[in-house]
Amino acid sequence: MAYELKLPDLGEGLTEGEIARWLVSEGQEVAEDDPLVEIQTDKTTVEIPSPAAGKVTSILVEEGKVVPVGTVLVVIGGDGDRDRPQSDSPVSATQPSKGRATPLVRKIAQELGVDLELLAGTGPQGRITEEDVRGAAAPSEGRREPLHGVRRVIAEHMTRAHREVPAVTWVEECDFSAVDLKLLVPRVLKACAQALQQFPELNARLEGDELVYLERYDLGVAVQTEEGLVVPVVRACDSRSLEELRADVGRLAEAARAKTLAPEELRGSTFTVTSAGKLAGVLQTPLVNHPEVAILSIGRIAERAVVRDGAIIAAPIGYVSVTFDHRVVDGARAAEFGLAVIRLLEQG
Numbered sequence: 001m002a003y004e005l006k007l008p009d010l011g012e013g014l015t016e017g018e019i020a021r022w023l024v025s026e027g028q029e030v031a032e033d034d035p036l037v038e039i040q041t042d043k044t045t046v047e048i049p050s051p052a053a054g055k056v057t058s059i060l061v062e063e064g065k066v067v068p069v070g071t072v073l074v075v076i077g078g079d080g081d082r083d084r085p086q087s088d089s090p091v092s093a094t095q096p097s098k099g100r101a102t103p104l105v106r107k108i109a110q111e112l113g114v115d116l117e118l119l120a121g122t123g124p125q126g127r128i129t130e131e132d133v134r135g136a137a138a139p140s141e142g143r144r145e146p147l148h149g150v151r152r153v154i155a156e157h158m159t160r161a162h163r164e165v166p167a168v169t170w171v172e173e174c175d176f177s178a179v180d181l182k183l184l185v186p187r188v189l190k191a192c193a194q195a196l197q198q199f200p201e202l203n204a205r206l207e208g209d210e211l212v213y214l215e216r217y218d219l220g221v222a223v224q225t226e227e228g229l230v231v232p233v234v235r236a237c238d239s240r241s242l243e244e245l246r247a248d249v250g251r252l253a254e255a256a257r258a259k260t261l262a263p264e265e266l267r268g269s270t271f272t273v274t275s276a277g278k279l280a281g282v283l284q285t286p287l288v289n290h291p292e293v294a295i296l297s298i299g300r301i302a303e304r305a306v307v308r309d310g311a312i313i314a315a316p317i318g319y320v321s322v323t324f325d326h327r328v329v330d331g332a333r334a335a336e337f338g339l340a341v342i343r344l345l346e347q348g
Contacts, residue, residue, distance in 0.1 A: 002078025101128040112137035178348030186245035191344035193217040193237035220269035
């Protein structure tokens with residue numbers, strides 16, 4: 001009997017995934033629950049196990065391809081081509097004809113002299129996008145590599161955030177004398193969770209014409225990895241101790257760099273904090289982590305000259321910035337939130 005492994009619904013509204021790496025080859029014998037394939041979603045990389053024991057009869061989707069949920073990826077057992085899904089299967093359905101594009105994209109292609117029949121689309125279900133057309137029209141030079149995995153996801157996510165969110169950034173300096181910099185990230189998470197309780201519109205999501213106020217404080221922490229930025233979620237930042245938050249941040253950061261984060265560890269953040277440490281620069285204007293409505297960033301902290309009681313002294317100063325969705329957060333409220341976070345940090 002043949003078993004077909006389909007791309008499963010991985011939750012959180014995900015509709016597609018990229019085949020990051022096959023862990024088996026055709027003809028290989030596998031046991032039930034042996035790892036078959038790594039799937040890259042817009043959240044993380046997930047390892048999918050075999051649904052049954054037997055020979056890998058057919059691998060139907062090659063590495064690097066993006067396919068929708070429900071697509072048959074591989075056949076275990078059975079009789080080779082006889083058990084390969086027929087033309088009305090999800091695999092065939094996700095291979096559109098050449099030249100699929102919207103009227104606007106077709107118009108742009110005509111103006112630029114680009115033949116759509118010669119293009120492979122990078123949009124959903126292979127649709128040709130405006131970027132595909134303009135890229136084909138541009139002079140070809142330099143080494144080119146397609147975006148895959150985390151980098152592709154980051155590009156899509158950042159493009160959407162920039163397109164949909166009218167972002168504004170507020171910046172103010174903070175004296176970090178009272179903060180143990182070894183505990184900087186957990187201390188900032190704690191301060192943000194406390195301040196968000198006073199400013200609930202920043203701990204929210206915009207869904208259509210409704211602003212959804214969230215009564216939990218699960219904060220995302222931006223972590224730089226070799227493949228790009230990943231944002232695991234630290235839960236219940238309002239009620240946990242600094243030591244508990246420190247341990248969780250360390251564990252999640254290590255898992256992010258090792259690419260072993262579970263899908264649920266990347267879901268459901270209500271607000272995001274980012275700090276690039278020594279590489280941070282004086283300040284940043286990060287993009288809002290859609291569908292959240294705000295993000296707080298900590299710039300590089302360094303000894304700077306400040307005036308205290310009429311005297312010039314050296315103090316560890318860094319800039320705190322709050323980037324927010326101006327559709328739902330007023331500038332004054334964002335500033336008040338930022339100042340509340342700074343007060344909490346300066347109090348230690």
